[in-house]
Amino acid sequence: MSERFAFTLIKADGGARLGEIATPRGKIRTPAFMPVGTAATVKAVYTDQLKAAGADVVLANTYHLMLRPGAERIARLGGLHAFMRWDRPIGTDSGGFQVMSLAKLRKVTDEGVAFQSHIDGASHLLTPERAIEIQCLLGSDIQMQLDECVALPASREDIERAVDRSLAWAERCKRTFDGLASPGQALFGIVQGGTDARLRARSADELVAMDFPGYAVGGLAVGESQAAMLDTFELTTRRLPAHKPRYLMGVGTPLDMIEAVARGADMFDCVLPTRSGRHGQAFTWAGKVNLKNAGYAEDARPLDPTSSCPAARDYSRAYLHHLVKSQEYLAAMLLSWANVAFYQELMAAMRAAIAEGRFAAWVAQTKTRLGSMEPDP
């Protein structure tokens, strides 16, 4: 275990990067996918299952945890790791994105974001200082600055104002973090700027000048096309230092992640594997499988006989179909588990391909495999 946060770039293969983040709570092999544990639990999945699947880190949501059970309460209970029984690294977002998507009566000013809880309507103010304070109370290993994220499409003025505000907040977050954080914890800056190349460049350059230990690329996958998302990500990463990890927030589908890794992404998070699992959909190496389809009612095959995940390997599609149709807990449990495991298998396969210098060939081959996806019903 490292006593400090450090990123090692082990190998580059084209734009793709193999790396390792060292933290006091263990290492994170990159490219890494962080399963999302919104309310201190990756929905319907045990932490032991996450570990066995190969997850090195999970992402928790500051917005949800500040409202319930509360950051001070989690701190009194020994921090988020002890609370949710996960002793490996935890990343947290700043809360800003979810305030904008979930809270009521939100109002953004230079001071911060005032909003009402979607749970009980109580008024809250999330400032850059408070966002860091909360993440430190949680004990997050990889923290995010508070940023302002605008939904696309948006006017250039709106995007520019969000960029300026996010840069100012980055400085305030950094100052607070430097005073509060424990050794080995890291704060990432978040590049904003919509799909505007000049704004992205300015945001990246100014954040790089502040010398964060890692950079997130935010404000993407919020309504723009996949091509625009990837183009913007690529031109952003060109301005980021090679020796710092890059986290593409909120992405995504297997194909999104493959294309982003090809453009230099090191870290991802997304609710897709667990949300899809709760809706009867499985990710496999042969593409998506929608277990609601009546065609699986007597299909004795497992999702993937070669998987190391029992959920994918040991249960028939017919049984999974039955569980989904019957709205049984076990449907969400098995499919979320299988999907989280598939996402980890996908990351492991990318890491292996980069290590062996065959990432481009792997991408071509894998896109064909995953592209043979069963269409959604």
Add this chain to the structure above:
Amino acid sequence: MSERFAFTLIKADGGARLGEIATPRGKIRTPAFMPVGTAATVKAVYTDQLKAAGADVVLANTYHLMLRPGAERIARLGGLHAFMRWDRPIGTDSGGFQVMSLAKLRKVTDEGVAFQSHIDGASHLLTPERAIEIQCLLGSDIQMQLDECVALPASREDIERAVDRSLAWAERCKRTFDGLASPGQALFGIVQGGTDARLRARSADELVAMDFPGYAVGGLAVGESQAAMLDTFELTTRRLPAHKPRYLMGVGTPLDMIEAVARGADMFDCVLPTRSGRHGQAFTWAGKVNLKNAGYAEDARPLDPTSSCPAARDYSRAYLHHLVKSQEYLAAMLLSWANVAFYQELMAAMRAAIAEGRFAAWVAQTKTRLGSMEPDP
């Protein structure tokens, strides 16, 4: 593994009995609690967790499985054991009780029960012959005759008619079972008769004359007092042969089961541990714990530090409270698991006390422990 169904009465201690049922799929230590896997899954619990908790047998519901996914479908998929990945014994009810409680437009005649599915309104006819055919298609190790169960209070005429009809159905079930069943499977007769001592006696005597390998006591815990339930059970068991297992259907609470074991019960099933788990309530040796209570919000103690079940031992009450309040899947998962494990611990403790000839003392001591239950909020 035995090639046939056999019950061994190992020891009696007062009215309580220690025994073992041998089946081709493994032994069942009695007194035994059968977790209920209604729709081919014990809700929110993995079969590996059931095994680790010490469950020797689970109970599945014929009514639910005949409607979805269908008995013939399960048979084509290799039977219920393979379908739900449970290789130990499975018991099934006959479907009759749940038709009466769940189905629409049900009509009981001497032929059987006509009803409409609560899922899609489709018409079905469940006869004694079909009830056995379904249980054989499922591959059930311990099957139940179709019976007519009347809700209490009921008129003596209604109860007597149900007793007569159930006895006639017992003969038809036995005839069908003798033609269809596999070696080692067993069919139990079900004693009916409400709380009427004479009707219970007649029902028991006539079933005993038919020589079933085991006897269920049905039609209890359907509205009568605990005292009436226990009195009726006790007078019923007096007429049942000592060398056959006795199954008190649908019971119950820990205290119900303790009292019933004292009166000669060998087997139980109940949805209480899993249903309570889904509603935020845990069973422990110190009584019931309602995790919705705000008093647990910062309680760092686990449910039971001495439990062998990780759900009861390794998570704080504060975390469980948070999961329950947040309506997270993991709340139902952990509490159902903990409760199923507690029910198995309770059975193991009763078996140990009977083996050591100290059951009466154990009951007195345990009733005090469990009686110090936290009141429901």
